[in-house]
Amino acid sequence: MQKVKNIGLFFPTDHEGYLLNESSLIKVQPAFLKIIEKVTAYYKYNLWEQLHSVYIRGSIPRGLAIYGVSDLDTIAISTRDTSELNLQWVNRAEQELTKEFHCVSDIEFSFYHLKEVMETSTFSLIPFMLKTHSICVYGEDLSSHLPKYKADKTLGNEHLVNLEDQIKQAKEDLKDNTDVADILDCCGWIMKIIVRAGLALVIEKENKYTRDLFPAYKLFSTYYPEKELQMKQALAYAIDPVENANEIVDFLDGIGTWMIREAEKWLQVHNPKKQRNLAI
Numbered sequence: 001m002q003k004v005k006n007i008g009l010f011f012p013t014d015h016e017g018y019l020l021n022e023s024s025l026i027k028v029q030p031a032f033l034k035i036i037e038k039v040t041a042y043y044k045y046n047l048w049e050q051l052h053s054v055y056i057r058g059s060i061p062r063g064l065a066i067y068g069v070s071d072l073d074t075i076a077i078s079t080r081d082t083s084e085l086n087l088q089w090v091n092r093a094e095q096e097l098t099k100e101f102h103c104v105s106d107i108e109f110s111f112y113h114l115k116e117v118m119e120t121s122t123f124s125l126i127p128f129m130l131k132t133h134s135i136c137v138y139g140e141d142l143s144s145h146l147p148k149y150k151a152d153k154t155l156g157n158e159h160l161v162n163l164e165d166q167i168k169q170a171k172e173d174l175k176d177n178t179d180v181a182d183i184l185d186c187c188g189w190i191m192k193i194i195v196r197a198g199l200a201l202v203i204e205k206e207n208k209y210t211r212d213l214f215p216a217y218k219l220f221s222t223y224y225p226e227k228e229l230q231m232k233q234a235l236a237y238a239i240d241p242v243e244n245a246n247e248i249v250d251f252l253d254g255i256g257t258w259m260i261r262e263a264e265k266w267l268q269v270h271n272p273k274k275q276r277n278l279a280i
Contacts, residue, residue: 004214004217004232004235004236004239005214006214007064007212007214008064008210008212008213008214008215008216009212009215010208010209010210010212010215011132011133011151011208011209011210013150013151013207017150017151017207018148018149018150019131019132019148019149019150019151019209020132021132021133021134021135021143022062022133023057023061023062023133023134023135024061024063024135025061025135025137027061027062027063028060028061028063029060029063029065029067031067031103032060032065032072032103034101035072035097035101035103035104035107036056036060036072036137038097038100038101039054039056039072039074039097039107039109040137040138042093042097042109043074043076043109043138044138046086046089046093047076047078047085049079050078050079050080050085051076051077051078051079051138051139052076052077052078052079052114052139052140053076053077053136053138053139053140053141053142054074054075054076054077054136054137054138054139055074055075055076055077055129055130055134055135055136055137056072056073056074056075056134056135056137057073057074057075057129057133057134057135058070058071058072058073058133058211060072060104061133061134061135062133065104067103068102068103068104068105069105070104070105071104071105071106071107071108072104072106072107072108073108073110074107074108074109074110075110075111075112075126075129075130075134076109076110076111076112077112077113077114077117077139077142078111078112078113078114079113080113081113081115082111082112082113085111087111090109093109094106094107094108112126117130117142117146118142118145120146120147120280121279121280122275122277122278122279122280123149123154123155123157123158123277123278123279123280124277125158127142127146127147128149128155128158130142130143130146131143131146131147131148132149133211149280150207151203151206151207151208151209152203152204152207153203153204153270153278154278154279154280155200155203155209156200156201156203156204156266156270157200157267157271157275157277157278158200158277159193159196159197159199159200160197160200160201160263160266160267161263161267161271161274161275161276162276163193163197163259163260163263164260164263164264166190166193167190167193167252167256167259167260170186170189170190170248170252171249171252171256173186174186174245174248174249175245175249177245183241183243183244183245183248184241184242184243185241186248187237187238187241187242187243187248188237188238188239188241190248190252190256191234191235191237191238191241192213192238194231194234194238194255194256194259195213195216195217195220195231195234195235195238196211196213196216197259197263198216198217198220198224198231198234198259199216199219199220200266201220201223201224201262201263201266202219202220202223204270205223206219213235213238213239214235217231217232217234217235227255227258230254230255230258231255233251233255234251234255237251
């Protein structure tokens with residue numbers, strides 16, 4: 001098993017229990033400033049007046065990035081519906097920038113409509129990301145217009161209500177798959193989902209939240225010690241994916257099946273109607 005490291009922190013909260021955004025442009029290490037500038041330029045050049053604002057999220061704006069290992073995750077907010085945008089340039093831009101800048105292992109461009117982001121009567125992941133762990137690097141910062149969030153069932157539901165479908169999708173994608181890059185990507189994706197779902201199972205008990213995998217795994221394990229080794233393996237797969245599709249599917253048949261049952265129990269208590277987005 002890949003050696004896992006004790007890296008990561010829970011989100012800080014204010015005196016009322018609302019999650020605080022600890023990200024800051026000041027925390028961005030100098031090695032990553034040039035690529036942020038270049039990505040922003042790509043957005044501006046290709047979207048022009050359709051671009052409202054650009055954000056970065058993840059370890060880089062928290063000052064926790066590891067050179068050559070961390071990803072650069074970016075979000076563009078557009079003034080038009082994303083279906084109307086010309087995004088044919090994106091794949092090439094991601095490949096070119098990843099090749100040019102060795103400080104990151106991958107670059108993600110993503111696009112969301114302003115109207116969609118500002119609809120916040122129910123929980124939605126993108127407004128949550130912008131509010132709690134992103135920084136605005138171009139345009140008008142929307143964070144002050146977004147609601148505050150707590151580590152409660154509205155957030156836990158985001159990680160559990162679709163878990164069964166996500167695990168089924170991963171297994172389908174892996175079946176008879178011989179594309180090594182695709183298998184590695186799928187492995188990392190679904191294992192991150194499982195570890196974060198483990199935290200969601202206990203979020204109402206602890207009122208703590210993190211995007212970091214190690215503290216999520218540790219907190220889950222205090223409530224489910226009998227599953228500690230399996231969740232540790234999920235964490236190892238998340239940080240160091242394997243290319244053996246059958247190995248991943250076998251693992252999902254075990255811990256994944258158990259997680260689906262536990263998620264169902266949680267939903268029966270906190271969201272019996274299985275609403276995708278709960279009211280904030």
